[in-house]
Ligand SMILES: Nc1ncnc2c1ncn2[C@@H]1O[C@H](COP(=O)(O)OP(=O)(O)OP(=O)(O)O)[C@@H](O)[C@H]1O
Ligand code: SF4
C-alpha cells in the first residue's frame with residue numbers, strides 16, 4: 001500500500017500530557033452468582049494518559065478482564081458494576097474535551113455504543129474464536145466501520161482492505177471475502193487489530209492479545225501494536241500476566257491483585273524499585289528467556305484465594321513474606337504515594 | 353460446495369436404495385405369496401378366483417422368480433409410476449394414496465412451519481432472558497407440550513373448537529368440498545381445517561425445538577465472538593440476532609429433517625382421531641389387513657420423503673455454515 005492511502009486510513013490523535021484521558025476511580029464490579037457474590041474488581045484505581053500505554057498486570061483471575069470490560073460496560077451476566085467512576089474525556093470538537101463518567105451512561109444507549117468500538121476499542125486473547133465463524137472477515141470488519149461512520153458499503157470495503165494490508169495481511173482484497181477459519185491465529189489477531197483500529201479509537205484495550213500465539217507471532221503482534229500506536233497516537237491499556245511483555249510495551253504499570261491495584265508506577269521504576277511485596281514476588285518469578293512461551297509465571301507461595309472468600313485486611317497477607325501480624329490481617333492498606341509518581345498499598349510504607 | 357453436494361446426494365441415493373430393499377422385504381414378509389393373500393382377501397369378500405386367474409396373477413407379479421428379480425421388477429414398475437395393486441381397495445395403489453400423499457406433505461410442511469415460527473422466537477427469548485418469568489413460563493408450557501399425548505390434545509381441541517366456535521373439525525375438508533375438484537374455495541377450506549391438526553401435530557415438536565434453540569443459544573451467547581460484537585458498539589438485539597442466533601439455528605435446520613418423518617408417522621393416531629385423509633390411517637389399515645403392496649409403497653414413500661428432507665436440510669446447512677462444507 002502506498003504512503004498516501006495509508007495516511008487516509010490512519011487519522012492521528014493529538015498527544016498531550018495534561019489530565020488523564022481515562023480515569024478509573026474506586027471501581028467495584030461484582031458477580032452475583034448462585035453461590036454468592038464474587039468481588040472480581042473491588043476498588044480499582046488507575047488512569048490512562050493520551051498516547052501512553054498502561055500495562056495492567058496480575059495473576060490469572062485477579063480481575064483484569066473484568067476491569068477492562070467494566071470500562072466499556074460489557075461485563076458478562078451476572079456481573080454488575082456496583083460502584084466507582086470511569087471518567088473519560090471525549091473530544092467533542094478539535095481542542096475541546098468533555099469529561100464524562102461512563103458509568104452514568106446507559107449501558108445499551110447510543111452514547112455508550114458510540115464510545116464502545118468507536119472511541120475505545122478492545123481486542124481479545126483468543127483471536128480465532130473472537131470472530132464469528134460463519135461470517136466473512138470483511139463482513140465483520142465493515143460492520144465495525146459502518147457502525148461508527150457514515151461510509152457506504154464500497155467505502156467501508158476499501159477502508160477494510162486498507163487496514164488489512166496496513167496490519168500486514170497479504171492479499172487483503174481476497175481475505176475480505178474469506179471466513180476466519182482460513183486465517184492463522186496470528187493473521188486473525190492482525191485482522192482483529194485492523195477491526196479495532198479501523199474506527200480510529202483514542203484508546204485501545206488489548207486483553208492479553210498475544211497469550212494464545214507462538215513466540216515469533218507474539219513478537220510480531222507487539223511490534224505491530226507499537227508501530228500503530230506511534231502512528232495514530234492512541235492510548236493503550238495492555239493487559240497481561242507476562243512482565244516481560246510489560247517491560248517491552250508499557251509506559252506506566254498498574255499491578256493488580258484480587259480486584260485491586262496494589263502498586264502503580266512508571267515502567268522503569270517498577271522494575272528497578274518495586275515496593276509492594278506482591279510486585280517483588282512477581283518480578284522474581286519472571287519466566288526465563290528459555291522457558292516455554294505459554295508457561296504461567298512460576299507461582300508465588302500459596303495460591304490466589306478465590307475472590308469469593310477474600311482474606312481480611314491486606315488481601316495479599318496469607319501469601320506475603322513480610323506479613324506483619326496484628327496489622328496486615330486486620331486493617332486494609334490504602335494506595336498511597338511511596339515515591340515520586342509511585343504508589344503502593346502496603347503497611348511497610350508510611351501513609352498506606 | 354460442489355463436492356459437498358455430490359457427497360450428500362450420493363448418500364441420499366444409497367439410503368433410498370436401502371429403504372427400497374426394506375420396503376420390499378416388508379412386502380415379502382407375510383407367509384405365502386401375495387397372490388395367496390390376494391385370493392384370500394378376495395374370497396373373504398365373496399369373490400371367487402379360479403385357478404387360472406391365480407396363475408395369471410402369479411405370472412403378472414413374477415412370483416416364482418428369484419427375489420432379486422422380483423425386486424427389480426417392482427422397482428422397474430415403480431420407476432414407471434406403477435406402485436402395484438391394493439388388495440383391499442382393488443384399485444392401483446397410486447389411486448389410493450395420490451391425494452392423501454399430497455395432503456400428508458402439506459400437513460407435515462405446515463407443521464414444520466408452525467414449529468419454526470413458534471419455537472424459534474420463544475427459544476431465543478427464553479435464552480436471552482434466561483431465568484426470567486417468561487423463561488420459566490415457556491419452559492413449563494414446553495414440558496406440558498411434550499408430556500401431553502397428541503391424541504388427547506386432538507380430542508381436547510376438537511371438543512373446544514366445537515364448544516366455543518361450533519366448528520366441527522373432522523377431516524380436512526367440509527362436506528361440500530370433500531370430493532370437489534381443486535379450487536380457491538377448496539384451498540381456503542383446507543387451510544381452515546388444517547389449523548387444529550397443525551397445532552396438535554406441531555406441539556411436541558415445538559416444545560422440543562424450544563428446548564434445543566434455548567440450549568444452543570445459551571451456549572453460543574457465552575462465545576468470545578459475542579463479546580467482540582458487543583465491544584463494537586452494536587445494540588444487544590442487533591448482535592444477538594446476527595451472530596449467536598445464526599449459529600444456534602444451524603443444528604435446528606438439520607433437526608428439521610428428523611422432525612419430518614416423525615410428523616408423518618406420528619400423525620397416524622392423530623389422523624385417526626381427527627379423521628384426516630392422510631397416509632397415516634391408510635398405512636395402519638394396510639398393515640392390519642396385510643395389503644402389502646399398499647404398505648410397501650407407503651413405507652417406501654415415507655422413506656424417500658425423509659431422505660429428500662434430510663438432503664434439503666443438509667444443503668441448507670451447507671449454504672449457511674461454511675464449516676460444514678469442509679468436513
Ligand atoms: N461470568 C462470570 N461469572 C462469575 N464470576 C466471574 C465471571 N467472569 C469472571 N468472574 C470472576 O471474576 C474474577 C476475575 O476474572 P477476570 O476474567 O477479570 O480475571 P483475569 O485477571 O482477566 O484473569 P486471566 O488472566 O485468567 O484472564 C475471577 O476470579 C472470576 O471468578
Ligand atoms: S500490607 Fe502487609 S501483608 Fe499486605 S503486602 Fe504489605 S506487608 Fe504484605
Ligand SMILES: [Mg+2]
Pocket residue numbers: 064065066207208
Ligand atoms: Mg482475562
